[in-house]
Amino acid sequence: MSDPSILIVGLGNALRTDDGAGILAVRGLAEAGLPERVRVAEHRGDGLALLDLWAGFDRVILCDAVAADLEPGTVISIDLTDQDPPDAPTPSSTHGLGLKESVAMARALGQLPARCLLVGVVLAELALGAHPSPPVLAAIQHATETIRAAVTRLSKE
Amino acid sequence: MKTRTIKVDYLARVEGEGALQIKIDGDRLEELHLRIFEPPRFFEALLRGRAFTEAPDITARICGICPVAYQMSSIHAMERLCGVAVDPIMRSMRRLLYCGEWIESHALHIYCLHAPDFLGYESAVHLAKDHPEWVKRGLALKKVGNSLMALLGGREIHPINVRVGGFYRMPSASELRAMKGPLTEALAMAEETALWVAGLPFPDLERDYTFVCLSHPDEYPMNRGRLISNRELDLDVADYETRFREEHLSHSTSLYSRLDGEHYLVGPLARVNLCFDRLSPRARRMAEKIGFAPTCTNPFKSIIARALEVIHVCEESCAIIDGYVPPEAPYHVCNPVAGQGFACTEAPRGILYHRYAVDGEGLIQEAKIVPPTSQNQGVIEADLRDLVRRNLALPDDRLQWLCEQAIRNYDPCISCSTHFLDMKVERS
Numbered sequence: 203m204s205d206p207s208i209l210i211v212g213l214g215n216a217l218r219t220d221d222g223a224g225i226l227a228v229r230g231l232a233e234a235g236l237p238e239r240v241r242v243a244e245h246r247g248d249g250l251a252l253l254d255l256w257a258g259f260d261r262v263i264l265c266d267a268v269a270a271d272l273e274p275g276t277v278i279s280i281d282l283t284d285q286d287p288p289d290a291p292t293p294s295s296t297h298g299l300g301l302k303e304s305v306a307m308a309r310a311l312g313q314l315p316a317r318c319l320l321v322g323v324v325l326a327e328l329a330l331g332a333h334p335s336p337p338v339l340a341a342i343q344h345a346t347e348t349i350r351a352a353v354t355r356l357s358k359e
Numbered sequence: 360m361k362t363r364t365i366k367v368d369y370l371a372r373v374e375g376e377g378a379l380q381i382k383i384d385g386d387r388l389e390e391l392h393l394r395i396f397e398p399p400r401f402f403e404a405l406l407r408g409r410a411f412t413e414a415p416d417i418t419a420r421i422c423g424i425c426p427v428a429y430q431m432s433s434i435h436a437m438e439r440l441c442g443v444a445v446d447p448i449m450r451s452m453r454r455l456l457y458c459g460e461w462i463e464s465h466a467l468h469i470y471c472l473h474a475p476d477f478l479g480y481e482s483a484v485h486l487a488k489d490h491p492e493w494v495k496r497g498l499a500l501k502k503v504g505n506s507l508m509a510l511l512g513g514r515e516i517h518p519i520n521v522r523v524g525g526f527y528r529m530p531s532a533s534e535l536r537a538m539k540g541p542l543t544e545a546l547a548m549a550e551e552t553a554l555w556v557a558g559l560p561f562p563d564l565e566r567d568y569t570f571v572c573l574s575h576p577d578e579y580p581m582n583r584g585r586l587i588s589n590r591e592l593d594l595d596v597a598d599y600e601t602r603f604r605e606e607h608l609s610h611s612t613s614l615y616s617r618l619d620g621e622h623y624l625v626g627p628l629a630r631v632n633l634c635f636d637r638l639s640p641r642a643r644r645m646a647e648k649i650g651f652a653p654t655c656t657n658p659f660k661s662i663i664a665r666a667l668e669v670i671h672v673c674e675e676s677c678a679i680i681d682g683y684v685p686p687e688a689p690y691h692v693c694n695p696v697a698g699q700g701f702a703c704t705e706a707p708r709g710i711l712y713h714r715y716a717v718d719g720e721g722l723i724q725e726a727k728i729v730p731p732t733s734q735n736q737g738v739i740e741a742d743l744r745d746l747v748r749r750n751l752a753l754p755d756d757r758l759q760w761l762c763e764q765a766i767r768n769y770d771p772c773i774s775c776s777t778h779f780l781d782m783k784v785e786r787s
Binding site for chain 2: 248306307
């Protein structure tokens with residue numbers, strides 16, 4: 203049965219500098235408090251596991267670091283309902299699909315939530331380390347606000 | 360005379376970074392190299408100076424799909440060194456955790472990595488578009504394996520609940536009983552999987568292999584026994600390095616392992632062929648039903664061996680849960696002993712050998728890790744040479760497809776073996 207609530211998922215590895223942007227953004231949201239019926243999750247590793255994580259939710263917001271030919275720290279929004287996520291910054295592992303392949307798999311299996319948005323933070327680096335690069339760190343607040351605005355929008359749908 | 364070069368610069372649907380290069384001169388195969396270029400990872404050096412108790416958690420990081428194998432080989436090696444033998448309940452819980460990893464790894468490989476090759480699909484996503492019901496079954500099966508790993512290992516990837524001497528926490532009887540329903544469903548899905556893969560079109564290739572696996576009279580090979588082959592090998596794991604040697608070839612960052620100087624095959628096909636009588640009753644009945652009998656020497660049928668093993672581990676998992684009584688303590692205390700510890704366990708892809716030299720303080724002085732993919736690398740290349748020679752008339756794209764399919768017979772994990780694929784065929 204479909205749950206009327208909204209799921210927000212921060213994706214990435216917080217120990218790989220800018221790859222932690224999605225995780226840091228959703229942590230910021232959770233700390234600041236969210237409306238009832240909004241759930242926050244963190245996810246790292248196999249993208250296929252997202253299909254289980256969002257099962258039952260028909261409105262999902264994902265936040266992830268993305269590679270794009272834009273200034274590092276730029277926050278972008280992509281409606282995954284009809285668009286694809288950007289290519290992964292590193293070659294994907296066969297033992298854990300990346301976001302793009304996982305969304306394509308969910309679409310093929312009819313398991314993509316009816317509304318699925320991606321808030322992406324354009325990354326600068328993927329070195330080892332707990333701290334994102336300065337432009338990505340500076341963009342976390344913007345990503346958090348973008349997610350909050352998306353929650354408000356989806357709540358009215 | 361026409362020279363052809365087939366080059367796959369980056370092999371898809373194998374774990375890690377590798378490439379394949381084939382040079383054909385007219386109707387003659389001139390050169391074939393499976394090039395593993397994933398950077399060296401230095402795990403063996405990283406272990407030096409670390410406490411013997413840290414080996415399971417450090418080595419688990421070598422692989423995201425078979426971390427349990429690394430944990431099992433390292434803890435068995437350390438326990439052998441410390442002279443600790445764990446009790447039967449703890450052994451069975453280790454097997455149950457390993458069963459979870461086999462289910463997860465085999466289901467992923469069968470459905471997402473290998474089946475698309477047989478069915479003419481570029482990837483599992485393409486397969487899912489036409490046959491979502493097949494891929495859904497594979498993912499449902501994988502999920503049960505993941506759940507088992509999360510329950511016993513604390514999390515699905517890189518479990519954190521395994522320690523030298525046992526576990527940090529043993530599951531409660533009710534937690535395990537809750538897995539019985541999903542495992543019973545998984546067993547049914549595993550049987551459907553075996554029937555499905557048995558109907559795939561198999562390329563024609565029969566090879567004369569030396570199969571190697573662990574063997575124990577009481578159980579299907581996983582975490583104890585002697586090393587055996589279909590030739591004359593019958594070896595205590597402590598003597599592994601007297602017969603098995605690794606060598607470095609310039610085109611690969613993975614070492615090549617040889618048995619008395621020759622290639623050998625490890626993994627599901629070796630285990631099913633050599634230990635068929637120890638498969639679970641339902642796995643054996645299924646083998647009979649689909650006409651699979653040892654000794655199978657068509658490497659493409661490894662996908663059937665994998666499916667039979669999934670039936671086995673689902674059935675064994677149910678039996679372990681039925682017999683579970685929580686032990687008084689979750690682990691045995693292991694005090695450091697100076698000396699060498701060895702162990703070999705059966706990772707989903709084949710035997711995984713570990714050796715550690717530890718000092719009186721319990722600090723690791725030396726570590727040696729031989730993963731299944733470096734053991735299969737020589738045999739993969741030999742298969743490819745045979746396959747290419749038989750199929751020289753194929754156009755490059757068909758030949759490349761067949762070669763990639765043949766590589767995936769072994770579910771190679773390049774990340775594990777590096778210490779992989781991009782394919783190039785040159786024809787002249």
